Amino acid sequence: MKIGIGYDVHKLVENRKLIIGGIHIPHERGLLGHSDADVLVHAIMDSILGALALGDIGKHFPDTDNSYKDIDSMLLLAKTYNLMVECGYEIGNVDCVIAAQRPKLAPYIDSMRENMARVLNTDKSNINIKATTTEKLGFEGREEGISTQVVCLLKNRD
Ligand SMILES: Nc1ccn([C@@H]2O[C@H](COP(=O)(O)O)[C@@H](O)[C@H]2O)c(=O)n1
Numbered sequence: 001m002k003i004g005i006g007y008d009v010h011k012l013v014e015n016r017k018l019i020i021g022g023i024h025i026p027h028e029r030g031l032l033g034h035s036d037a038d039v040l041v042h043a044i045m046d047s048i049l050g051a052l053a054l055g056d057i058g059k060h061f062p063d064t065d066n067s068y069k070d071i072d073s074m075l076l077l078a079k080t081y082n083l084m085v086e087c088g089y090e091i092g093n094v095d096c097v098i099a100a101q102r103p104k105l106a107p108y109i110d111s112m113r114e115n116m117a118r119v120l121n122t123d124k125s126n127i128n129i130k131a132t133t134t135e136k137l138g139f140e141g142r143e144e145g146i147s148t149q150v151v152c153l154l155k156n157r158d
């Protein structure tokens with residue numbers, strides 16, 4: 001078994017879609033990034049790459065590569081899944097916490113879990129996603145950005 005952690009932050013700006021967990025969430029601002037800036041998917045990818053001692057998302061999918069411009073991060077998650085399988089591992093479980101003052105994410109959490117479980121080829125019961133405000137404290141609380149922390153456990157494939 002291997003354990004990994006992931007952490008990602010993206011800035012909230014005007015004229016961008018808010019995409020979290022592969023879901024387009026209606027909001028007056030969205031996350032800024034070279035890709036679609038899916039802060040949850042990026043943190044999950046980093047946790048898996050971390051568990052495998054394969055570095056990080058920027059090493060595998062550099063923001064200097066124009067082919068990743070505005071890319072759907074679910075495609076990058078699928079590539080990370082393939083790397084994990086090549087290394088002989090499968091998902092044990094993934095636990096995530098998204099820090100966002102707004103918008104309310106609870107209505108979207110179940111769909112996000114389904115998306116992650118589908119791409120990671122695991123049961124939905126192995127994916128947990130939580131949301132928290134930061135009680136208006138810090139950059140998330142001031143709605144300057146959204147952060148996500150993830151811990152994953154990988155199991156050897158039999
Ligand atoms: N963006 C968010 C933040 C929180 N939630 C849900 O509200 C609950 C209470 O939040 P606290 O920050 O006061 O702990 C939290 O447990 C989430 O269920 C949310 O949906 N969207």
Ligand SMILES: C[C@@]1(CO)OP(=O)(O)OP(=O)(O)OC[C@H]1O
Nearest residue numbers: 033034035037058061062063068
């Ligand atoms: C995903 C990549 C690549 O498009 O771009 P961003 O959307 O800027 O995301 P970040 O979390 O900074 O991680 C790595 C990048 O290489």
